[in-house]
Every structure is written in C-alpha cells, then in structure tokens.
Amino acid sequence: MKDILIIGAGPVGLYAWSCTGMLGLTGYIIEGNDSPGGQPWELYPEKQLYDMPGFAEIKTRTFIENLITQAERNSKQITYFGKTNILTVAETNDGFTVTLTNNEVITVKTILITSGNGVFTPIRLEHLDASQEYANLWYAVKDLTTLTNKKVVVLGGGDSAVDWANHLVEDNITNNVTIIHRRELYRAKESSVQKLQQNKITELKPYHIKDVQVHQHQITSLTLEHESNKTTLTLAADYFIVQYGAKVAPTMLDQFSVATTPMRKIIIQPSGQTSHAHIFAAGNCAYYDGKYYNMVTGFGEAINALFNITKIIHGNKYHPGYLSDIKK
Ligand SMILES: Cc1cc2nc3c(=O)[nH]c(=O)nc-3n(C[C@H](O)[C@H](O)[C@H](O)COP(=O)(O)OP(=O)(O)OC[C@H]3O[C@@H](n4cnc5c(N)ncnc54)[C@H](O)[C@@H]3O)c2cc1C
Structure with missing residues (x-):
C-alpha cells in the first residue's frame, strides 16, 4: 500500500507532487485532462504573472512548465496517470482502494484532493469530427509566435475572445484579426469591447458558423450565416481560435464522504484535513472562511496538508524539517 493519492x-x-516526493512519501497523482497544469495551462498560458513570490514577472506557461519539471523529479516515488479520473473509492481498515478510469486499482493510506474547479474541457466548434485534431484550430493560445503576421479568426463574444483579439494586435503579433460572435452584444468588459474598434479588428456579428471547410486536417475556411437576414459568407484564415468557454465534467466528490459547502467546495480545517481524517484538500477545491483563491494560497495549503499527512504515515511526533534540507 502506498502513502498517498493526489487527485488533480x-x-x-x-506542487503537492514535488513536496510529496521531497518528503519521501510514495504514491500516485492523477489528472483528468490530457496534460497537467490546470486552469493556468488551459485558460491563460500566455498571461504574465505578477504575483508569484520570487518572480517580478513570469509567463504563466513558463511557470507551469517549471512546476512540471520540478514535480517530475519525483516521478520514481509518485506515479503520474494522465487522462485518468476516479471510478470508485472503497474505504478499507487502513486506507482506500481506488479504481481509476484507466483500469488501475490502487491502494493508498491517504488522499489529497487538489481538483480545483473540476476537469474542464473547452466547448468545441461544431460541424467537425470530434475524434480528429486540426492543427490550425486552437482552443487555447499556447504559442503566440506561430501566429506572427498570420490571418487569425477568433470565435466567441466573452472576455477571453475579446481580450485575445485585442492582445494579438496590441502586442504586434498580427494586425489581421477577425472576431465572430453570434450575438449583437458582446459579453465582455466595455473597455475591451471599445478597443476592438481602436485596434481595427474586423467584427462579424451576429453570425453563427453554418459549416467548416477542411483540407488535410487543417481548417481552410468557415461558412457563416447571419442570425437575422440569413445571408451567408465564407471566411478563410490561417488560424482559428475558439473561445466558447469550458464545460466542467461531473465531479467525483460523490465518491467521498466529505463535508462540502452548498457550492460543492470541500470544507477544510487549518491542517488541510476534511471531515474525513485521512482525506485532505488544497487549492481551489478547498474552502474555509476568509479564503483568497489564488495559486500561492493553494501552494501553502498543499504543503501544510502534506506536513499533516506525514504525521498519519509516520506518527504524530514526526517532524519532517525543511524540505530543502532533506532533499537537495
Ligand atoms: C482567467 C484567470 C486568471 C487567473 N489569474 C491568476 C493569477 O494571475 N494569479 C494567481 O495566483 N491565480 C490566478 N488565477 C486563479 C488560479 O488559476 C487558480 O487559483 C488555480 O488554478 C487553482 O489551482 P488548483 O490546482 O487548485 O486548481 P485547477 O487549476 O482548477 O486544477 C485542478 C486540476 O485537477 C484536475 N481534476 C479535477 N478533478 C479531477 C478528477 N476527478 N480526476 C483527475 N483530475 C481532476 C483538473 O483537470 C485540473 O487540471 C486565475 C484564474 C483564471 C480563471
């Protein structure tokens, strides 16, 4: 039986994976999405972070890549399963037997839930084969340089669609940007909407996508239909960025007998412990009065929870000391 399962x-x-390894604990970490990194990786990889201790400024993508590199140093002790979720959890005398969606059955003494806002997947463009990848169709912007001087179409009318359209022009990536929205009014900050005109972004609204033309796994053009007068037009481009938002997969919390808030956040003690003595939680999935939700708060909760988990594994008198002293 291993020491810990980290979920998410x-x-x-x-960060919990890194610390778990440094603490000498053994176990597993599972991630429901294709790649690790959570919200920052999926939603805002190109954003600059200004609130990370020790970094005056760092790009989100670089920060997450650093976290992954740091965590993977501990992959001998902690096994990572990607694209994997919880199927069932059964409590045993000394821990849990967990069946995973990748058919692995694991036994662990403790569980640390770091499931954030759940496994979310972007809402996809219709009219396409969902099993296919299209190289120039992006649901997250992960590499701005590829878009340099290209013709880019942004689909969507929320904050992220409007912000990306502006960002591409304001940061001199390209000045050939079109935004397509199915309503007349955007659902974005008024100040950002006003910038669309200043940035000379072509606005096509209210239009919906009637058809998509594909050639050799690349989108070549879109057929748009006007919402009211039903006229159609065809729009070709080099890259298509879809910002329709995300849907969250059903939560696995029903598998656990832990107390939650009405909003399904897991209530934790200062120790990180949930209402179950051997289940802990940290990060965006965890709640206590007065909590400020950001990454640094989550990192603190994670290391604190792990400190208390080591006491379950090694006994109450155990004190691990500073992690940098035990793992150089
Ligand atoms: C637009 C935006 C900008 C932000 N800017 C900042 C900022 O500048 N600074 C800052 O500190 N914070 C920022 N935040 C907040 C920050 O992103 C969150 O605080 C942080 O992502 C929380 O991390 P987390 O690991 O707890 O959860 P998440 O990032 O939500 O990650 C949870 C992970 O768990 C996985 N998961 C969930 N359930 C399961 C399951 N059952 N099985 C397997 N895997 C599972 C998910 O797929 C996901 O990868 C921002 C958030 C947004 C939306």
Missing part, C-alpha cells in the same frame, strides 16, 4: 495535477497538485 493543476498548479496546486503539481
């Missing part, structure tokens, strides 16, 4: 490899789960 967002920033907080990744």
